[in-house]
Amino acid sequence: MKRAVLVVALAAAAGGCGGSSADELQVTQASLRSGQITLVVHNASEETARLAQVIVNDSFVDFRASNRTVPPDDVEAVVLFYPWVAGENYEIELMTSSGSTVEYEVEDAEAA
Amino acid sequence: MKVLRSTFTRRRALAAAASALGAGAVTRLASAAPPHHHDHSLVPGSAHSGFASGDGTVDPKVNGFDPTQMLRDFDHGTIRKIAGGRTLREWELVASDKEIEIAPGVKYAAWTYNGRVPGPTLRANEGDLLRIRFINAGTHPHTIHFHGIHPAAMDGTPGIGEDIGGGLIDVGEEFTYEFDARPFGFHVYHCHASPLAEHIAKGLYGAFIIDPPDGRPPADELLMVQNAFDPNFDEDNEVYAVNTVAFHFMYEPIAVRLDEPVRIYLANMVELDPVNSFHIPGNFFHRFPTGTSLEPTEYTDTVIQGQGQRDVLELRFPYTGRYMFHAHKSEFASLGWMGFFEVSA
Numbered sequence: 001m002k003r004a005v006l007v008v009a010l011a012a013a014a015g016g017c018g019g020s021s022a023d024e025l026q027v028t029q030a031s032l033r034s035g036q037i038t039l040v041v042h043n044a045s046e047e048t049a050r051l052a053q054v055i056v057n058d059s060f061v062d063f064r065a066s067n068r069t070v071p072p073d074d075v076e077a078v079v080l081f082y083p084w085v086a087g088e089n090y091e092i093e094l095m096t097s098s099g100s101t102v103e104y105e106v107e108d109a110e111a112a
Numbered sequence: 113m114k115v116l117r118s119t120f121t122r123r124r125a126l127a128a129a130a131s132a133l134g135a136g137a138v139t140r141l142a143s144a145a146p147p148h149h150h151d152h153s154l155v156p157g158s159a160h161s162g163f164a165s166g167d168g169t170v171d172p173k174v175n176g177f178d179p180t181q182m183l184r185d186f187d188h189g190t191i192r193k194i195a196g197g198r199t200l201r202e203w204e205l206v207a208s209d210k211e212i213e214i215a216p217g218v219k220y221a222a223w224t225y226n227g228r229v230p231g232p233t234l235r236a237n238e239g240d241l242l243r244i245r246f247i248n249a250g251t252h253p254h255t256i257h258f259h260g261i262h263p264a265a266m267d268g269t270p271g272i273g274e275d276i277g278g279g280l281i282d283v284g285e286e287f288t289y290e291f292d293a294r295p296f297g298f299h300v301y302h303c304h305a306s307p308l309a310e311h312i313a314k315g316l317y318g319a320f321i322i323d324p325p326d327g328r329p330p331a332d333e334l335l336m337v338q339n340a341f342d343p344n345f346d347e348d349n350e351v352y353a354v355n356t357v358a359f360h361f362m363y364e365p366i367a368v369r370l371d372e373p374v375r376i377y378l379a380n381m382v383e384l385d386p387v388n389s390f391h392i393p394g395n396f397f398h399r400f401p402t403g404t405s406l407e408p409t410e411y412t413d414t415v416i417q418g419q420g421q422r423d424v425l426e427l428r429f430p431y432t433g434r435y436m437f438h439a440h441k442s443e444f445a446s447l448g449w450m451g452f453f454e455v456s457a
Binding site for chain 2: 050052055058068093095097098100101
């Protein structure tokens with residue numbers, strides 16, 4: 001069985017035209033199950049962040065979050081509905097209302 | 113188009129992961145049940161159309177312009193007859209900075225002509241005299257560069273025509289471009305200030321139609337300007353569209369009539385990617401490159417366009433129902449450049 005390697009990748013995102021900057025968001029956990037990728041996002045900034053869209057491998061995807069607005073020092077779980085394939089790599093971008101992105105990379109995907 | 117910067121990313125990633133995982137934050141997990149139609153916390157694209165297609169569409173009131181209205185919004189200018197029986201058409205275009213919403217929830221600091229992206233669709237007849245008063249109310253020097261045949265001083269190119277007040281138009285300044293409408297065809301206009309890619313990518317462009325002397329056969333005419341945005345400034349586009357708002361026509365299909373002629377004015381104003389494409393599944397169309405001939409050169413279902421390239425496309429829909437249109441570069445389609453026609457009797 002291949003080993004799943006989950007790597008947090010923070011983008012060197014510049015500040016946007018308003019709202020929060022994505023470089024203060026951090027993905028702290030990730031888990032995969034069939035058809036879903038769940039990320040836990042921590043807002044390390046002093047400003048509220050709003051998650052607007054999610055991109056996986058250059059494609060906007062459906063996602064669910066209990067609350068897309070993440071207050072300072074709070075966390076939010078984001079469930080992406082995506083038909084990932086075991087053993088393949090995925091580049092995920094969490095896009096905030098300012099257009100800034102947090103990048104997160106899943107290598108050698110495996111249910112976990 | 114995304115370019116993976118794996119080395120840089122991975123180095124950043126490992127350090128960040130160690131820090132983040134040590135934070136010990138309390139996790140609030142969302143339900144991981146499959147999506148269904150009435151869950152408002154879920155992006156509803158798949159429930160709506162079978163595609164993940166953004167979170168609905170953007171309220172036109174937010175932007176002050178509507179991609180659907182832009183389809184058939186042709187600005188013929190203020191018209192009056194002048195000596196020799198010629199027609200003079202006049203417009204006023206104002207460059208300004210404006211925050212727009214390019215996908216649901218995603219704001220972008222655009223540069224606009226008349227507060228919209230793309231700018232007004234200017235339309236004239238071949239041989240008309242055109243006069244466009246340009247006012248720069250933005251925060252950077254701009255120009256308007258028209259495609260067409262005209263004197264050099266009217267070309268909107270920095271450093272040319274400055275002796276008569278043209279060239280680069282500084283903040284707070286204005287200039288009036290004046291030239292004859294020729295040749296007939298489908299053209300564009302855009303800012304020509306440096307850095308050029310930035311001035312175009314931020315939204316300073318629009319369509320410019322010159323009708324042939326005897327016009328074209330009647331049809332339901334639609335303007336489609338392919339565009340894209342780089343909201344995180346990484347020199348890669350993340351959001352693609354026709355008439356600016358990603359996935360807009362997935363949620364507001366373009367209404368057309370069964371067997372009625374449809375004419376599409378298709379332009380590609382995407383920066384940062386070398387080519388774009390347009391495909392209609394389940395149908396074929398006649399292609400008139402740049403619209404400068406009344407004879408089509410191709411009968412096809414897909415066209416490829418480089419930056420600034422234009423085509424006039426003519427077709428009829430012989431069946432009722434819903435038909436997609438989209439970039440045949442699948443990445444662009446999945447990042448917003450897709451929509452529907454709704455064909456009704």
